[in-house]
Amino acid sequence: MSGRSKSIAIVGTGQTVHARRRTDVSQAGLAREAVVEALDDAGLTMDDIDSVIVASGPAMFGAVNQPEKWLVDALGARYKPVVRVTSGGGTGLAGALAGMNQIKGGSAKRVLVVAYDKLSEGQLQASISTLYDPFWGREFAVGIMGFSAAYWHARIKRLGHTEEAAAMVGVKNRKHALANPKAHVKKEITVEDVMASRPLCWPIKVLDVPPISDGACAVILAADEDALSITESPAWIHGMAYYCEADNAADRQMIQSEPLQIAAAKVYQDAGITNPFRQFDVAELQEPYTCFELSYYEGLGLCPEGGAAELVASGETAMGGSLPVNPSGGCMGANPIGATALIRLAEAAMQVTGKAGGHQVPGASRALVQAGGGWANLRGVAVVGSEKR
Amino acid sequence: MTVIHQPETAEANVETMDWMAAQIKMPYTLTPGQATGIFLAELAGRRLIGSRHGDELIVPAQDFSGTTGEPATGFVEVAPVGTVQAFTTGATGTIGIILIDGSTVPFVHQLLGVEPEMLELGARVEAVWADEPTGGMLDLAGFAPLGSAATFEPKDDPADLAAAFEKVDYTMTLDYRHAYGPYYGTLFDGVKDGRRIRGVKCSACRRTLLPPRALCDICLAPTAEWVDVEAVGTVQASSVVHIEFIGQRLTPPYVYAEIVLDGTSTRLIHMVGDVDPDVAQTAAAPGARVRAVWSDRHTGSLADIDHFELLPGDET
Ligand SMILES: [Zn+2]
Numbered sequence: 018m019s020g021r022s023k024s025i026a027i028v029g030t031g032q033t034v035h036a037r038r039r040t041d042v043s044q045a046g047l048a049r050e051a052v053v054e055a056l057d058d059a060g061l062t063m064d065d066i067d068s069v070i071v072a073s074g075p076a077m078f079g080a081v082n083q084p085e086k087w088l089v090d091a092l093g094a095r096y097k098p099v100v101r102v103t104s105g106g107g108t109g110l111a112g113a114l115a116g117m118n119q120i121k122g123g124s125a126k127r128v129l130v131v132a133y134d135k136l137s138e139g140q141l142q143a144s145i146s147t148l149y150d151p152f153w154g155r156e157f158a159v160g161i162m163g164f165s166a167a168y169w170h171a172r173i174k175r176l177g178h179t180e181e182a183a184a185m186v187g188v189k190n191r192k193h194a195l196a197n198p199k200a201h202v203k204k205e206i207t208v209e210d211v212m213a214s215r216p217l218c219w220p221i222k223v224l225d226v227p228p229i230s231d232g233a234c235a236v237i238l239a240a241d242e243d244a245l246s247i248t249e250s251p252a253w254i255h256g257m258a259y260y261c262e263a264d265n266a267a268d269r270q271m272i273q274s275e276p277l278q279i280a281a282a283k284v285y286q287d288a289g290i291t292n293p294f295r296q297f298d299v300a301e302l303q304e305p306y307t308c309f310e311l312s313y314y315e316g317l318g319l320c321p322e323g324g325a326a327e328l329v330a331s332g333e334t335a336m337g338g339s340l341p342v343n344p345s346g347g348c349m350g351a352n353p354i355g356a357t358a359l360i361r362l363a364e365a366a367m368q369v370t371g372k373a374g375g376h377q378v379p380g381a382s383r384a385l386v387q388a389g390g391g392w393a394n395l396r397g398v399a400v401v402g403s404e405k406r
Numbered sequence: 407m408t409v410i411h412q413p414e415t416a417e418a419n420v421e422t423m424d425w426m427a428a429q430i431k432m433p434y435t436l437t438p439g440q441a442t443g444i445f446l447a448e449l450a451g452r453r454l455i456g457s458r459h460g461d462e463l464i465v466p467a468q469d470f471s472g473t474t475g476e477p478a479t480g481f482v483e484v485a486p487v488g489t490v491q492a493f494t495t496g497a498t499g500t501i502g503i504i505l506i507d508g509s510t511v512p513f514v515h516q517l518l519g520v521e522p523e524m525l526e527l528g529a530r531v532e533a534v535w536a537d538e539p540t541g542g543m544l545d546l547a548g549f550a551p552l553g554s555a556a557t558f559e560p561k562d563d564p565a566d567l568a569a570a571f572e573k574v575d576y577t578m579t580l581d582y583r584h585a586y587g588p589y590y591g592t593l594f595d596g597v598k599d600g601r602r603i604r605g606v607k608c609s610a611c612r613r614t615l616l617p618p619r620a621l622c623d624i625c626l627a628p629t630a631e632w633v634d635v636e637a638v639g640t641v642q643a644s645s646v647v648h649i650e651f652i653g654q655r656l657t658p659p660y661v662y663a664e665i666v667l668d669g670t671s672t673r674l675i676h677m678v679g680d681v682d683p684d685v686a687q688t689a690a691a692p693g694a695r696v697r698a699v700w701s702d703r704h705t706g707s708l709a710d711i712d713h714f715e716l717l718p719g720d721e722t
Contacts, residue, residue, distance in 0.1 A: 041440065045469070162645075
């Protein structure tokens with residue numbers, strides 16, 4: 018490989034209006050809605066797109082295998098390279114990484130990444146339970162909720178990630194979602210509401226859990242001068258990585274997510290981040306349950322290990338704080354799983370280009386993104402900024 | 407380079423390489439979208455509806471043209487008559503690819519009342535309607551050889567279009583046979599017949615791994631010997647399950663637990679039983695000591711352990 022590496026940017030984003038159930042569109046129609054908005058945002062048409070990455074969750078969510086072939090009609094993508102990427106809750110970020118690599122490798126100039134899930138159609142917990150080895154624990158699985166609650170329980174004991182601290186995450190993100198026109202859960206709650214809500218997998222309670230959503234997100238990627246020819250204000254991707262952990266590896270404690278720490282170290286090096294809490298203006302972190310946002314504060318180095326409860330209580334991660342986390346409302350505003358990670362990336366791009374409207378963090382120029390799939394097995398991190406790097 | 411190595415005892419158990427039956431069965435409510443939703447709803451009234459996309463007409467109606475990606479600009483009632491473009495015959499009958507007159511895109515349906523050996527490509531067919539509509543694609547029962555061809559002109563923007571179906575019920579039932587392989591095979595043979603839990607020991611770091619496997623995840627050295635593991639251990643993580651969901655295997659409330667059996671370095675996923683759910687929050691917390699209670703079942707799976715019970719007194 019010769020010459021300097023290409024700088025890749027997000028030049029357009031689009032999202033559906035997310036909902037508990039979209040009765041008016043099929044899975045393909047849902048994906049199209051986000052794509053139309055992203056193309057409009059970039060001022061492009063499908064003729065300008067070289068390659069399409071479709072990102073969606075387990076096929077079992079919607080009972081359609083190889084849904085990418087079904088989407089081709091609705092996207093007008095025939096005769097283009099189309100592949101599907103799937104990686105649980107991190108699917109959208111894994112899809113964006115695949116798109117970046119197509120551009121870096123020279124096989125495409127402009128890549129459309131579209132991520133979606135229409136979770137109203139299937140059985141969420143039963144589908145996710147099939148992530149478990151059929152010989153080893155599947156009969157006890159509650160999606161990832163039983164697992165997630167179990168290790169939160171361990172982190173309560175080891176790291177002080179209390180039920181109240183997680184409740185503060187839920188209160189904060191639901192409040193943020195009020196200002197996001199794309200979010201569909203718009204209800205302000207209190208810490209007391211969360212604490213009093215019905216246990217689902219204790220310590221996880223109803224209000225620690227995001228909604229089940231139908232939704233899609235699309236992002237258009239381009240590089241260098243081409244990106245600047247499309248928009249005056251690309252959101253430059255300073256780094257992106259996605260790492261995994263073995264499922265049944267020995268000595269796996271899951272108090273911290275090692276793949277998250279590895280991904281953060283790699284991306285921070287690429288992006289020149291040495292003090293993440295000070296250097297980021299905003300963060301979009303995929304929090305499938307409230308307890309995960311606490312864990313990610315630590316895994317991403319926003320606070321020391323054991324400091325997450327104090328950080329959320331300080332208010333610094335709320336709008337108006339020094340590092341607002343999830344101004345979009347995060348998963349608590351909408352959680353179409355296959356799209357969720359790409360929504361985090363799109364929201365970060367909107368923030369650093371000043372397009373986040375009512376939930377804009379004033380003057381944001383550098384944003385942190387995190388998303389992952391499985392049960393802490395797969396973790397991704399990205400940094401986007403207004404400055405080319 | 408890693409070399410796959412199997413302990414000799416595993417090779418000696420090759421004849422036990424068997425399969426475990428598993429079924430995944432889940433109901434769905436699929437969303438057909440506007441155009442297909444109207445097409446399906448109109449079948450009960452014995453009308454075939456297509457969609458217009460510029461010059462293109464697609465039957466059954468679609469929200470988007472695969473040629474251009476353009477949305478439908480209107481709907482058309484078409485003659486329920488078409489041409490067989492391809493067909494195949496199997497045990498359940500003859501399936502044809504049928505192009506409705508005027509449509510640019512063919513679709514798949516049953517061919518009824520045809521003699522496959524007499525059927526030719528290009529054969530003319532007409533719709534056969536279900537006697538009692540049930541609200542789905544089979545309200546159009548299939549296509550049969552064309553009788554007396556009544557003339558029917560396609561009608562754009564037909565009056566009184568039915569409201570689109572918002573959902574179509576569907577159940578997916580999938581049967582699997584999962585191969586145990588030599589490692590799970592040896593483990594679960596021991597569980598089934600001797601109530602033995604057996605792990606493998608790494609040849610380098612001496613960690614005991616459960617479920618057993620060929621290689622150690624930490625040092626990538628081959629595992630070298632089978633070791634018996636006592637069915638006693640420590641809860642690494644636990645939660646109290648109250649949620650009920652379709653497809654659930656167990657009846658809540660129960661305690662989901664990831665347990666590290668004594669001497670092993672890996673987690674076993676099971677449940678802690680015989681404990682009140684509220685008490686479980688502290689009694690079955692991480693650090694609690696537990697012991698397997700065997701069930702009456704001899705299935706060769708983790709279900710042969712009924713649950714883990716709390717051992718008194720030594721929460722760490
Ligand atoms: Zn080892």
